[in-house]
Amino acid sequence: MDHEAHLCNKFVNMKSQRVKVEDSFAPALDDETETFEHLLAEPKTEYVTVDGVLCFGKENAEKCLNFDDFSSGFDYGLNTYSGGRHSAHPRGLRSAHPRQGDYELELGVLDGLLDEVEEVEDIHATNGLASPCDDFLLDIGFTGKVSELEFGPCERSHLGNSESRSPGLSGSSNSAVGVSESSTVTIQEFECKNHSCPKASPHKFPGDFRRKKRRQTPVEGSTCPSSIRLQNFDELDYDQKSLVSGLLSNENEKDSIEANKIGAILKKKRLRKTTQRLVEDSSKKKAKDLMGSEKLSALAATEDLRLKAGSQNKLHHTRPRTLSSVPEEDSISDNLTLSEFRIRIARPKKQAIRTEFQPITSESEDEIVTTIFEKHDRRKHQHIKFDSEDEIVTTKMSEKHDRRKHQLVKSESEDETVTRRRSTRHNRRKHQPINSESEDEIVRRKRSKKHDRRKHQRMWDVSEVMALVDGISEHGVGQWTRIKRLRFTSSAYRTPIDLRDKWRNLLRSSCRKKLKKEVEENEENDMHLPQSLIYRVRELAKKHPYPRQRGKKFAPAILPTESKGASSDLIIKYVRRKNRS
DNA sequence: ATTAGGG
DNA sequence: CCCTAAT
Structure with a gap:
């Protein structure tokens, strides 16, 4: 397509420009670069060029090639982004399914944006996070537009179209994805992306990510009131000019701010660490979000733009919290603000969802x-x-x-x-x-x-216990996965760990029974377990005292019997410990 | 990825 | 059932 050709040209152009700048200017600004890099946590070579660019942009307020370059890169992002919003558009960015890593990056970008914006501009609560970000994106886009005429028309038309023509775009969240993705990749990668994106698989919807187990980002699934976002979209569509002019008049400031932002992005990206806690948090968060997204998808049919907006918001809100937990302490402030936003924006929808879907x-x-x-x-x-x-x-x-x-x-x-x-x-x-x-x-x-068995564990019924006991007698203790596979194929809710836990409890209870003999009194504690089963458990218990109690296998059998005063539970524990040590 | 162990 | 550490 013509468009594509343009893109190619464009990027060839870009690249050469960048190189040029790199060579000529970067050295000159050496010390500056260094300081800037200091700000960044741990500069990597891949970013050096960018850093240089940023530095340049920051220091010399004038619109240097470099910066134009950069913004044009972003411009492309925006461009594709708007393309993605077009359901009609044959090669919308939506088709470019980002890999998981890309999501990370993208989120990182957003985080960076958020954080940075927060620091720099001290977001006003009423506007929510979205607006600054939007502005940022807009700025970028427009900067690019102003300097790069080639893209101007395209993007413009896209944006305009999206508003008037297809309000119900399917890939709402993808738009966000598109933006961040393209803006996140290193400049070198831009080129590749440019070529690969348009032709990538024709449909990659948020749902696709959702299916991925771990890293997925339920972009779509947010439950935010979208008014804010909508507003911004409108702005985006209609107030471009004013924004541009504002930008131009403010060149200096904006540039530096942008530089800062980008720097923050990079920094964040690098700062990311996968502590267990972090991972856990994020995954949890995601799971949570996932729920939302799934529910939302149902709504998607009726609500389009709003949802989209919401999802994008979510994108902004979701991640930061997770991320900011890296630096435990100084994150607090961030957290506060961010979560505040999150709450403010997200809560209403959640409630709505709850009433509607639950x-x-x-x-x-x-x-x-x-x-x-x-x-x-x-x-x-x-x-x-x-x-x-x-x-x-x-x-x-x-x-x-x-x-x-x-x-x-x-x-x-x-x-x-x-x-x-x-x-x-x-x-x-x-x-x-x-x-x-x-x-x-x-x-x-x-x-x-859903699949969260935190609360109210399913009670084990006799058949299950029997199956468990059979399995254990067949495969031995410790083969929980195998037992689960062979014996509990029907009941998916029992995990191997559950089996093990149940066995533990069975052992305990059987011991108790042993202790109290025929305490009977219907204690209800073992209500439904038939005697036969208990016997079996006991037998098995003798065979395998539990997790391979290496050494004294007799211990568990003996101690419980001879103890009188103490509770059997304690005893068992004691025994186990003893055996362990 | 599974298992053991503690809560 | 949940969570963590150790394999």
């Missing part, structure tokens, strides 16, 4: 009840016994008013423990009161609706 099932009710329960009645000595979840609810309810039982039941208290622990951790992390708690709770609940 039918009140027994499970959710149950959870709610639990929460209430936990809040009002910390110490509970109830004993809860149930088979159906509904029963749980009723039981808990009634128990709230009437504490008749004083028996301590492990599962129940554990349950509570989990919740409490989690909530405390949550509070610890967030230092802002606001209503983040409730929000988070809601999210959590929503999440738990």
